[in-house]
Amino acid sequence: MNQQRPNGNAIEIESLVKVYKGAVRALDGIDLVVPAGSVFGLLGPNGAGKTTAVKIASTLSFPTSGTIRVAGIDVVAHPRQVREAIGVVGQVSGVDVNLNGRENLRLQGLIRSIHGRELKQRVNELLEQFGLADSAKRVARNYSGGMQRRLDIATALVHRPQVLFLDEPTTGLDPEVRTEMWQEIERLTHEEGLTILLTTHYLEEADRLAAKLAILDRGKVVATGSPEELKQELEGDTIHVELREDAPDGTIRVALENVKGIRRLDHDVRCLRARVEHGATAIPLVLQALESKGLAVDSVSVSRPSLDDVYMRYTGREFARADEEGARQQSPAGEEKR
Amino acid sequence: MKELLSHSLTMTDRDLRRLARQPWWIVVTLVQPVIWLLLFGPLFKGIANIPGFHAHSYIQFLTPGVVIMTAFFSGGWNGMATIDDLNRGVVDRLLVSPLRRSAFFIGHVLQTSVSIIIQAAIIVVLAYAMGAHFANGALGLLVLFTAAVLLGGSLNAVSNGLALIFRREETLIATLNVFMLPLTFLSSAFMQQNLIPHWMQVGARFNPLNWAVQASRSAISSGTDWGSVGTHLGLLAGLLVVCMAFATRTIHTYQSSV
Numbered sequence A: 001m002n003q004q005r006p007n008g009n010a011i012e013i014e015s016l017v018k019v020y021k022g023a024v025r026a027l028d029g030i031d032l033v034v035p036a037g038s039v040f041g042l043l044g045p046n047g048a049g050k051t052t053a054v055k056i057a058s059t060l061s062f063p064t065s066g067t068i069r070v071a072g073i074d075v076v077a078h079p080r081q082v083r084e085a086i087g088v089v090g091q092v093s094g095v096d097v098n099l100n101g102r103e104n105l106r107l108q109g110l111i112r113s114i115h116g117r118e119l120k121q122r123v124n125e126l127l128e129q130f131g132l133a134d135s136a137k138r139v140a141r142n143y144s145g146g147m148q149r150r151l152d153i154a155t156a157l158v159h160r161p162q163v164l165f166l167d168e169p170t171t172g173l174d175p176e177v178r179t180e181m182w183q184e185i186e187r188l189t190h191e192e193g194l195t196i197l198l199t200t201h202y203l204e205e206a207d208r209l210a211a212k213l214a215i216l217d218r219g220k221v222v223a224t225g226s227p228e229e230l231k232q233e234l235e236g237d238t239i240h241v242e243l244r245e246d247a248p249d250g251t252i253r254v255a256l257e258n259v260k261g262i263r264r265l266d267h268d269v270r271c272l273r274a275r276v277e278h279g280a281t282a283i284p285l286v287l288q289a290l291e292s293k294g295l296a297v298d299s300v301s302v303s304r305p306s307l308d309d310v311y312m313r314y315t316g317r318e319f320a321r322a323d324e325e326g327a328r329q330q331s332p333a334g335e336e337k338r
Numbered sequence B: 001m002k003e004l005l006s007h008s009l010t011m012t013d014r015d016l017r018r019l020a021r022q023p024w025w026i027v028v029t030l031v032q033p034v035i036w037l038l039l040f041g042p043l044f045k046g047i048a049n050i051p052g053f054h055a056h057s058y059i060q061f062l063t064p065g066v067v068i069m070t071a072f073f074s075g076g077w078n079g080m081a082t083i084d085d086l087n088r089g090v091v092d093r094l095l096v097s098p099l100r101r102s103a104f105f106i107g108h109v110l111q112t113s114v115s116i117i118i119q120a121a122i123i124v125v126l127a128y129a130m131g132a133h134f135a136n137g138a139l140g141l142l143v144l145f146t147a148a149v150l151l152g153g154s155l156n157a158v159s160n161g162l163a164l165i166f167r168r169e170e171t172l173i174a175t176l177n178v179f180m181l182p183l184t185f186l187s188s189a190f191m192q193q194n195l196i197p198h199w200m201q202v203g204a205r206f207n208p209l210n211w212a213v214q215a216s217r218s219a220i221s222s223g224t225d226w227g228s229v230g231t232h233l234g235l236l237a238g239l240l241v242v243c244m245a246f247a248t249r250t251i252h253t254y255q256s257s258v
């Protein structure tokens, strides 16, 4: 099953646009190339369009325009063949809670025409691998969140797909369970050569798992590269300052205008990030400049560039804020979120 | 064809396992028909004496009506389970697999058929104990069960299709009520055709629920009009095909909206 594409790309997306009814432009012309055999991260705040991209690439939803090939096959022209080649773990679990673990796995196998001894063997193998052998006969409704997620992934692997889609696989999991899940995902690519398209709104998750990633913001890809490459583009350190109160328009920029060594400044009314050559030297200067304009500082920190800085650099917004905002915008129309 | 069958049976198997894990469900759905039998039977006994009423006894007359009504609702409410599947991501998971689209609905229809046969059997036994007679023996009962399954299956397909279109419990319940209730009133399930108002008789002619009641009532009574039984069963079979075609199309509608 794991045949390699001639050009080594597992997923190719060109100019993908998705407009939902009500004129929501969820994807605004994205281009993505996912090389085979590694984890590709699609990082973006809530509402960026990650799930939409996964739904379209996995043949669930239809693109408004653009072309998408998965395992070399056009998803619109030949959805059926694409479905044979992929495994999908949606943002909402696809586990049938009325069935037990074994039955869930068997169901997926039978749909894919795997029968008899072969199916039995594969099911046992997966139960073992995902630590579910002891709970195989328990109805999935009674599984813990972590167990359900593991079962979810296992059911997507029954037919040994070439490409696995994981839409926010660790959202809602406890930190320890999340770490376990990360190890499992790493194992899948390293040992089984699986291509994984993983979406996440956790910066550390993208940083740790993704060999390459694309940052998605408001339906557009704003940056692509390996986490290292993206961070290296931002030389030096980042100074992060939280103010005690919202600053009047423009004062932050005016205050820091003449501070030496600031390469780039991003801010909103309450917090700012300054890219500087050397953090330790710049901090006192920055603090002084702010205080002199009457801007009281609540906290200050210095760090090596993170993906958060990368995100801010390309979007001018702080990731966490964009994420909260996105969540807020989506929840009133709550039903749409599937 | 082999794949379609295998996929359908896989889906049926899934549904039956779910059902087997909540066996109280079958009891719950039998409460209403049993009340009809136990209450209406004795209550309306006198109806059998109305001039122009042909059946041997009211219970005899009532039984096919109750079986068909039960099948009707059993199939009709089946979409609720699909709403649950939608909310849990189960439908999406199935749709991104090579599952044959019609198998999704055939599976549900087969599962409903099994429940309907179980329910019908219980009702028939109960009615027999209460003094109903079944003419034409096994053949009569076969017609009764077939009519129930064809009607319940049609409703099942429509209900599951509507679930994919509306995706919300409240909307589905409202819509199902709007078209299921009139059908139950415009039928001869509880009252003989020629004894209900004329306009209702006209409406009943186009009512699938009534086709099923007419066919099965005639088949278990003496002096069966087999021609009419055959026509009604044929109409019901046609209805099932139409409903299946409708349901299968709703998958595209669903995929266009997610």
Ligand SMILES: Nc1ncnc2c1ncn2[C@@H]1O[C@H](COP(=O)(O)OP(=O)(O)O)[C@@H](O)[C@H]1O
Pocket (backbone or CB within 6 Å): A020, A021, A022, A024, A025, A026, A044, A045, A046, A047, A048, A049, A050, A051, A052, A053, A330, A336, A337, B257, B258
């Ligand atoms: N079925 C839908 N109908 C209408 N709008 C939708 C639908 N699904 C998602 N959206 C909208 O598309 C945008 C992107 O959503 P989504 O892809 O779920 O983002 P993410 O997965 O990155 O959080 C959001 O504005 C969301 O409200």
Ligand SMILES: [Mg+2]
Pocket (backbone or CB within 6 Å): A050, A051, A052, A091, A168
């Ligand atoms: Mg999402």
